[in-house]
Amino acid sequence: MTTFDHAPETKAGFAGDDAQQVFDALMRAFEDYKAENDARLKAIETGKGDVLAEEKLARIDAALDHQQRRLDELALKAARPQLAAERPQPAADQREHKSAFEAYVRTGEAASLRRLETKALSAGSAPDGGYLVPTELEHTISSRLAAISPIRSLSTVREISGGVYKKPFVTAGPATGWVGEGDARPQTNAPSLDALSFPAMELYAMPAATATLLDDSAVNIDDWLAGEIDQAFAEQEGIAFVSGDGVSKPKGFLAVPTAANSAWSWGKLGTISTGAAGAFAATAPGDVLIDVIYALRPGYRQNASFVMNRRTQAAIRKFKDSSGAYLWQPPVTAGGRASLAGFPLADAEDMPDIAANSLSIAFGDFRRGYLIVDRQGVRVLRDPYSSKPYVLFYTTKRVGGGVQDFDAIKLVKFAAS
Known part of the structure; x- marks a missing residue:
């Protein structure tokens, strides 16, 4: 029986999540999904299709999406670069620009930025201005x-x-072909x-x-x-x-x-x-x-x-190949992507x-x-x-x-x- 919480997830809820735990929960949800869908298909073949089975499968499918979204959030948080202090120190002019820009954002003082952009002969200003x-x-x-x-x-x-x-x-390539060592080389047309x-x-x-x-x-x-x-x-x-x-x-x-x-x-x-x-x-x-x-x-x-x-993915999750294997597969690792027929799948x-x-x-x-x-x-x-x-x-x-x-x-x- 599936034990996943289907309550809406808040951003605050991701703070204590461990990516590996969420990945494990996703894999358990997929195993439940396969077992329930296999049972549903077998019941349909014997003429015993059940509305409750369809509803249960839909709940597990929602749990799969829920865990995938949590995993995506964690992967995205890890992928976003931070403005870390260990980066190499910028050159003096870059430090000056950074300091002048921060003064502009905090207080509106723009004289330093105007001077720097004039000095750099900055071009291509947006129609509405800005720095x-x-x-x-x-x-x-x-x-x-x-x-x-x-x-x-x-x-x-x-x-x-x-x-x-x-x-x-x-749009039209040059003429090409094979020639022998002693054959004449015909002139080719320009592309x-x-x-x-x-x-x-x-x-x-x-x-x-x-x-x-x-x-x-x-x-x-x-x-x-x-x-x-x-x-x-x-x-x-x-x-x-x-x-x-x-x-x-x-x-x-x-x-x-x-x-x-x-x-x-x-x-x-x-x-x-x-x-x-x-x-x-x-x-x-x-x-x-x-x-x-x-x-x-x-x-x-x-x-x-x-x-x-994701809604199209939900329809595809039920599909199997000729050997009975599901075409949709969850990520292999916590930071990976789901795959479809062996190819990466982007949401x-x-x-x-x-x-x-x-x-x-x-x-x-x-x-x-x-x-x-x-x-x-x-x-x-x-x-x-x-x-x-x-x-x-x-x-x-x-x-x-x-x-x-x-x-x-x-x-x-x-x-x-």
Whole structure:
């Protein structure tokens, strides 16, 4: 019998959790899940299906998700870099920038920051102004975003100094062939090139602080600001990287035109249908997962991952392969990821739920398939007037994204054909 507590978990509850204990609880929940599902399937085969068995399985499934979320929280907390004292001391100009930035955040005194940015001939100011955060804080924000954002952690990330990154690609390659040692070498045609553009769009967050917090010298301002904005940035990025329309935001991979994989062409993502509208096929429902795996070319497949939300995972947990083994498997270690058919599985809550014609599962080598561009510089504008007695910090960064290799990602479409 399952003994897991299904009460909602609070952040405070994670403080005393040990990752190994939570991992052990997850493994016990999965063993209970397999035993209960096997019993349910056997009862259905003998015509003795029971509603209570379905409800019990749903409770165990909820317990599995509960333990997985706890484990993810602990792994995320461990992955987030701290502004630790043991880091090498920055150069004198960086220390001066850090000191001037802290004075600006705490008191609003901006003369030192203005002098430093003028001295550095700083360009690319945001339309609403603000000042560049110290380099160490910018790197910390980027590292935390990589730990939080599932698509960012899977994709290629490029840092740029301009507003647009252009990536050339070959539309028609040069002629090639084999020749013998003494054969004439025919002249080959030059390759035809085109370019994909990835503009960096402005993303903002506006954390608030009290005067008491800013006056407290024990509060690490860099750590506070990074902690306030990383989750806000990650949530907005996550939505954009999955389904953004490319207007004032990155273009998500689900916003790219699609075509049945048998009719795939460059500029589109190939889809494999489940065979049923808004559902998996009634018989052999897991076959579509195998189909999408082998729809990907071998060169991409070796580094591929599944991407879906937890509700889609819950439907897939019941699937078995021909030998009776479950396709979904929990993480092998406390800090690892669950796997599906032997491939890593990334939780992306911004992926759509299963519905008619939905693209609820993605599979591919996102490192080669999706590109994220970060423009250098995170800016902060202090606003003590708009929401008195609170001080707002209008924080902006520029980020773009889009598909860079349309052959590296495949989608599962919940449709009859």
